[in-house]
Amino acid sequence: MSMRFLHTMVRVKDLAASLRFYVELLGLEEIRRIEDEAGRFSLIFLACPDQHEVSLELTYNWDGDEGLPSDGRHFGHLAYEVDDIAALCQHLQDNGVVINRPPRDGRMAFVRSPDNISIELLQKGGAVAAVEPWASMPSVGHW
Amino acid sequence: MSMRFLHTMVRVKDLAASLRFYVELLGLEEIRRIEDEAGRFSLIFLACPDQHEVSLELTYNWDGDEGLPSDGRHFGHLAYEVDDIAALCQHLQDNGVVINRPPRDGRMAFVRSPDNISIELLQKGGAVAAVEPWASMPSVGHW
Numbered sequence: 001m002s003m004r005f006l007h008t009m010v011r012v013k014d015l016a017a018s019l020r021f022y023v024e025l026l027g028l029e030e031i032r033r034i035e036d037e038a039g040r041f042s043l044i045f046l047a048c049p050d051q052h053e054v055s056l057e058l059t060y061n062w063d064g065d066e067g068l069p070s071d072g073r074h075f076g077h078l079a080y081e082v083d084d085i086a087a088l089c090q091h092l093q094d095n096g097v098v099i100n101r102p103p104r105d106g107r108m109a110f111v112r113s114p115d116n117i118s119i120e121l122l123q124k125g126g127a128v129a130a131v132e133p134w135a136s137m138p139s140v141g142h143w
Numbered sequence: 144m145s146m147r148f149l150h151t152m153v154r155v156k157d158l159a160a161s162l163r164f165y166v167e168l169l170g171l172e173e174i175r176r177i178e179d180e181a182g183r184f185s186l187i188f189l190a191c192p193d194q195h196e197v198s199l200e201l202t203y204n205w206d207g208d209e210g211l212p213s214d215g216r217h218f219g220h221l222a223y224e225v226d227d228i229a230a231l232c233q234h235l236q237d238n239g240v241v242i243n244r245p246p247r248d249g250r251m252a253f254v255r256s257p258d259n260i261s262i263e264l265l266q267k268g269g270a271v272a273a274v275e276p277w278a279s280m281p282s283v284g285h286w
Contacts, residue, residue: 001170001225001226001227001230001231002191002192002193002225002226002267003169003170003171003191003192003223003224003225003226004191004193004194004223004224004267005190005191005194005197005199005221005222005223005224006222006223006224006265007221007222008151008219008220008221008222009219009220009221009222009263010219011219026146027144027146028146047148048145048146048147048148049145049146050145050147051147051148054148054197056148057219057222059219076151076152076153076154076200076202077151077152078148078150078151078152079148079149079150079151079152079200080146080147080148080149081146081147081148081149082144082145082146083144083145083146084144087144088144120152122149124145124147
């Protein structure tokens with residue numbers, strides 16, 4: 001029996017904040033949206049620009065989602081490979097995102113989504129020379 | 144800046160039970176394993192047979208992981224497209240997996256991993272004719 005991975009779903013409390021983070025700051029694209037008037041929820045599918053075959057599904061309940069924990073550490077994480085980890089971290093930090101685990105090794109960083117979903121960023125091709133301010137920046141919080 | 148999705152990570156409490164579920168029952172393949180003696184953890188990367196470019200990373204802490212919740216509803220879910228959803232559900236049920244949301248519509252089912260991670264199964268190509276025992280089976284629990 002063949003099988004294909006399609007998406008990871010995460011629940012979000014604030015859709016605008018989530019789209020700002022995933023689309024505007026990280027660079028994912030919205031590829032599909034379902035608005036369910038009867039169920040009062042939206043499903044928004046996001047994907048990397050050249051990889052629409054796998055996606056991140058955001059579930060947004062219009063009337064809130066009180067069951068969501070404030071800390072998503074137990075979620076594990078989502079991982080993305082990026083062209084320039086130092087430049088992306090600078091872009092994120094310039095826009096108010098805390099770099100919980102700076103890419104001190106030129107290879108790996110962790111940030112959190114607005115719902116505290118842990119996001120791992122990995123330098124494409126492996127470690128590059130570490131650059132400031134990341135090389136000497138301590139980690140903050142957990143991820 | 145280009146970006147590629149690499150993996151979703153979930154923490155597991157019982158590695159043997161998790162491998163039985165994901166590999167033996169669902170049919171994922173182990174594509175990479177890291178055993179960290181110093182950190183006392185294992186990372187096991189699983190992928191669909193013809194889709195090694197995206198994976199599910201299992202994090203297993205050798206000394207346990209007390210921080211894990213007993214109910215993973217807030218995790219959202221992982222989604223897999225399958226050839227024959229009725230046959231796969233039968234295989235899972237025959238091996239002790241509860242079919243929380245049977246494929247009554249010939250299209251969608253939900254089960255839980257040993258850590259209560261919600262797993263969505265979707266029929267490849269869309270809905271097929273619903274067959275028993277699924278067509279008349281009520282849902283059980285939540286997912």
